[in-house]
Amino acid sequence: MHDLPERDPQAANEPAPSPVARDVLGASPRGIWSDVPDALWNDWRWQQRNRLRTVADVERVVRLTAGEREAIAGTAGAFRMALTPYYASLIDPDDPDCPVRMQAIPRAEELQRHPADLDDPLGEERFMPVAGITHRYPDRVLFYVTHNCPVYCRHCTRKRKVSDPHSAAAHDQIALGLDYIARRPEVRDVLVSGGDPMTLSDERLDQLLGALRRIPHVEVIRLCTRNPVTLPQRFGDETIAMLARHHPVYVHTHFNHPRECTPEAARTLRALADRGLNCANQMVLLKGVNDDAETVRRTNVWLLRQRCRPYYLFQADLAAGISHFRVPVETGLSIMRALRGPVSGMAVPTYVIDAPGGGGKIPLVPDYVESHDDDAVVFTNWQGERYTYPAR
Numbered sequence: 001m002h003d004l005p006e007r008d009p010q011a012a013n014e015p016a017p018s019p020v021a022r023d024v025l026g027a028s029p030r031g032i033w034s035d036v037p038d039a040l041w042n043d044w045r046w047q048q049r050n051r052l053r054t055v056a057d058v059e060r061v062v063r064l065t066a067g068e069r070e071a072i073a074g075t076a077g078a079f080r081m082a083l084t085p086y087y088a089s090l091i092d093p094d095d096p097d098c099p100v101r102m103q104a105i106p107r108a109e110e111l112q113r114h115p116a117d118l119d120d121p122l123g124e125e126r127f128m129p130v131a132g133i134t135h136r137y138p139d140r141v142l143f144y145v146t147h148n149c150p151v152y153c154r155h156c157t158r159k160r161k162v163s164d165p166h167s168a169a170a171h172d173q174i175a176l177g178l179d180y181i182a183r184r185p186e187v188r189d190v191l192v193s194g195g196d197p198m199t200l201s202d203e204r205l206d207q208l209l210g211a212l213r214r215i216p217h218v219e220v221i222r223l224c225t226r227n228p229v230t231l232p233q234r235f236g237d238e239t240i241a242m243l244a245r246h247h248p249v250y251v252h253t254h255f256n257h258p259r260e261c262t263p264e265a266a267r268t269l270r271a272l273a274d275r276g277l278n279c280a281n282q283m284v285l286l287k288g289v290n291d292d293a294e295t296v297r298r299t300n301v302w303l304l305r306q307r308c309r310p311y312y313l314f315q316a317d318l319a320a321g322i323s324h325f326r327v328p329v330e331t332g333l334s335i336m337r338a339l340r341g342p343v344s345g346m347a348v349p350t351y352v353i354d355a356p357g358g359g360g361k362i363p364l365v366p367d368y369v370e371s372h373d374d375d376a377v378v379f380t381n382w383q384g385e386r387y388t389y390p391a392r
C-alpha cells in the first residue's frame with residue numbers, strides 16, 4: 001500500500017474538512033510544471049500536446065530504473081508510452097513502486113510473455129461481426145471508435161490494438177458499425193469505447209453520439225473513458241453539455257488508486273453528475289497498486305463522495321505482458337470479504353473475471369454459505385457469526 005499525496009486529506013483517511021472546505025477543492029501540486037499558467041494547464045489540448053513520450057521526457061519527472069529504460073525501448077513498437085503532464089504530476093518521483101508510475105511507465109516485466117498470456121484475452125475478435133463492433137451479449141455491443149488514449153495504461157486489456165495507428169477506426173469503419181447497430185433491433189445498449197473516445201474532438205463525438213441517438217432501438221449509450229483519471233481537464237462545460245444532449249449517457253471510468261483521487265478529478269466527476277451523466281467505476285485489481293482492501297476501500301468511498309458508483313472490480317485478464325500485475329483470485333475474494341460490512345454496499349463493487357477467450361463476465365463472490373440441507377441454510381455474516389435460515 002502507498003501513502004497518499006497531501007492533495008486529498010479525506011482520501012488519506014484524515015479528519016474530514018468542513019462542508020465549506022469540501023467545496024473548495026483546490027488543485028494538485030504540478031511538480032515541474034508549476035510555472036505553467038492555469039489557462040494552459042487546464043487546456044486539454046495543451047495536455048495532449050505536451051505528453052511525455054520518451055525516456056528524456058519522463059526523466060524530467062522521475063529517475064528511471066534500468067529496467068524501465070529497457071522496457072520503454074522494448075515496448076515502443078507494440079504498445080507505446082504516453083503520459084499527460086497532469087497524470088505524470090501525480091507520480092511520486094522518489095518511489096519506484098508508486099502506483100501511478102506502475103500504471104503508466106513500462107517495467108522490465110512487461111517484456112516477458114507468460115505461458116498463459118493471450119493476444120486477444122477476451123476473444124473480442126471472435127465476436128466481431130463487422131470491424132470495430134464486438135457483439136457478445138444479446139442486447140449490447142462494444143463500439144471501438146479510436147485507438148488513442150491520453151495515457152497508455154500498462155495493464156490495458158486491448159493493448160493488441162490500442163496505440164497502434166494500424167488499428168485506427170476510420171470513418172468508413174465507424175459508418176459500418178453504425179449500420180450494423182441500426183440493423184439489429186435487439187441492440188439497446190452501446191458501449192462507446194476504444195482506446196478512449198474522449199480523444200475524439202467534441203464535434204466528432206457529437207456526430208457519433210447523435211448518429212447513435214437517431215437509431216430508435218438504442219436506449220442507452222455508455223461512454224468508456226479514463227479521461228476523468230488521466231486528463232480530467234477534457235471535460236469542460238461545453239463538452240459536458242454536448243454529452244448531456246444525447247441522454248441517457250452513462251460514463252464508465254477507471255480509477256485504481258487514491259493517488260488518482262485529486263481535486264481536479266473530483267470536480268470533473270461532480271460536473272458530470274450535475275448534468276445527469278452518471279458515472280460508474282471499473283477498477284482493475286493490480287498487484288502493487290491496489291491489491292489490498294484498504295486501498296480499494298479508500299478509493300471507493302472517495303468515488304461515492306463524487307457521485308461515482310464503484311461498479312466492477314476486475315480480475316486482471318490474460319493480456320500479454322501484464323502477468324506481473326495479476327494477483328491470485330483468492331486475493332480478490334479476500335478483498336471483497338473485507339469490504340462487505342465495514343463500508344456501505346454502495347462502496348462494494350461486483351468482483352468479476354472476464355472469462356479468457358470470450359466467455360463473458362463471471363461474478364466471483366466470497367462464500368457465505370456454511371451448509372445447506374433440506375431444512376436450513378447456515379450462513380456466516382461479515383463478522384464471522386453464524387445464522388440459520390429455513391431452507392423452504
Ligand code: SF4
Nearest residue numbers: 149152153156195226
Ligand atoms: S485508457 Fe483504457 S483503452 Fe486506453 S490504455 Fe488505458 S485501459 Fe487501455
